[in-house]
Amino acid sequence: MNNNLWYKNAVFYEISVRAFKDSNGDGHGDLRGLTEKLDYLQTLGVDCVWIMPIYPSPLRDDGYDIADYYSVDKTYGSLDDLKVLIEAAHQRNIRIVMDLVLNHTSDQHPWFQSSRMDKNSPYRDYYVWSDDNTRYKDTRIIFVDTEPSNWTWDEQAGQYFWHRFYATQPDLNFDNPKVQAEMLNVARFWLDLGIDGFRADAVPYLIEREGTNCENLPETHVYLKQLRAFMDEHYPGRILLCEANQWPEDVRPYFGDGDEFHMGFHFPIMPRIYMALKKGRFEDMEAIMNRTPAIPENCQWCTFLRNHDELTLEMVTEEERQWMWKEYAPEPRMKLNLGIRRRLAPLLDNDRRKIELANSLLFTLPGTPIIYYGDEIGMGDNLDLFDRNGVRTPMQWDDSPHGGFTSGTPFTEMVKGEYGFAHINVADQMKSDYSLLRTIQRMIALRKKHAAFGGSDMQWIKTGNPAVAVYVRQHAGETMLILNSLSDALQQVALPAEYHQNGLELFSGKTLSLQAPISLQPYAYLWIKLS
Ligand code: GLC
Secondary structure (H helix, E strand, O other), X not given: OOOOXXXXXXXXXXXXXXXXXXXXXXXXXXXXXXXHOHHHHHHHOOOEEEEOOOOOOOOOOOOOOOOOOOOOOHHHOOHHHHHHHHHHHHHOOOEEEEEEEOOEOOOOOHHHHHHHHOOOOOOXXXXXXXXXXXXXXXXXXXXOOOOOOOEEXXXXXXXXXXXXXXXXXXXXXXOXXXXXXXXXXXXXXXXXXXXXXXXXXXXXXXXXXXXXXXXXXXXXXXXXHHHHHHHHXXXXXXXXXXXXXXXXXXXXXXXXXXXXXXXXXOOOHHHHHHHHXXXXXXXXXXXXXXXXXOOOOOOEEEEEOOOOOOEEOOOOOHHHHHHHHHHHOOOHHHEEOOEEOOOHHHHOOOOHHHHHHHHHHHHHOOOEEEEEOOHHHOOOOOOOOOHHHHHOOOOOOOOOHHHHOOOOOOOOOOOOHHHOOOOOOHHHHHHOOOOHHHHHHHHHHHHHHOHHHHOOOOEEOOOOOOOEEEEEEEEOOEEEEEEEEOOOOOEEEOOOHHHOOEEEEOOOOOEEEOOOOEEEOOOOEEEEEEO
């Protein structure tokens, strides 16, 4: 585990600990449950697990509202359970990163309680207070479905406080050096425990300045660089993954000169994968990749199809958003904020061909792919559940009661109907070589075996066929030619003369002659190694 660039050609996996596996029958997933399932993750081929927040929390935002940065919520277990998990994961060459929520706390955090109670409290200045709720008026609201303003009046404090998310999540004041130092302590605490890094939540919003949109400000980068320098000095090899839901050119500064974040999510490519699948054309994907700036050699994008939030449509135009809603959120309750609260399989009509193709794109585009738990078996969602809870239902392990998730009563209603555990579960799919799970497992293995995928190079190949995304990935002396058909009809692709050679198709293990036009079945994909 001593390669400091390990994250560049790794496969990540995101987990809601509460929903993954319950070890003690209380109906809530926990750290011991996750530890029990490490063999599964190893078999799948995962290199790094990102666990969603496990801090004590009143759960007004599923743990992203933290009431204590220095312990684990009892529901999930103890700090010792976390140590055991990390150790057991490391034995399997799996790393564990966790959420670091810098921007805000819960309103139940003792700092906020003290801050609101007393103007002279040493914690007053930990938050952003104002007599005037018209400040920073150029700042957008993120949770548009629930929050009318970024300011909320606090009776006890006699002032308004600033919050970019729910009103139960007051923003910390990063202009206060004490806050800055405190959050370094938080990072130190978990790194000392052995955690391999952080998915840093909502980082664009740390600092507010009048006359700006209060996002991506220079002072924010100054602080994040300090955090990175601190980690490099004391914890080399541990990583920072940036959650900045922004355009590629605005995410670029978060990599700095290779001295800020190691990784950053590529938000805008994600909805364009869905656009491409529905339109049967790849042009939107090509445009956003061409708009994506180069990043330093020691940095990496992180690509995803779905995560624990709504499928965000912040990084598309208004027209595209309306179109995406029309195509992918036919029922009003599928919409949430500026997005769609559905899982991968239902979004793609449970069509195995489309689900595989979307994954083929995920695994062959530049960047480290991250799988959202359950998507590898094609889990569904439960739209009856509030907000984003519908995509955070218990993992479906087998067809025993509650899908093998718990011996007690699950903390939430599970997925019902055609996507329920009777039809979709890990045990069944493990048994068949042709299941989605087995296919994803093969994709992961091939992706990791071939260094070409870990680089940042990508060349689009012009074939004149707008329905087939053809590109070359080249790195470390290896060249991979990728064909992804977005069409529901048979397609022909004639490659430019320079590719008229033989290539080894990785899934079939067959040598293909690339001189003649290639025929592709609907939604077919080919990963071809060129010599
Ligand atoms: C991030 C998380 C989201 C959370 C928000 C506030 O966007 O992904 O789940 O609600 O930050 O912490």
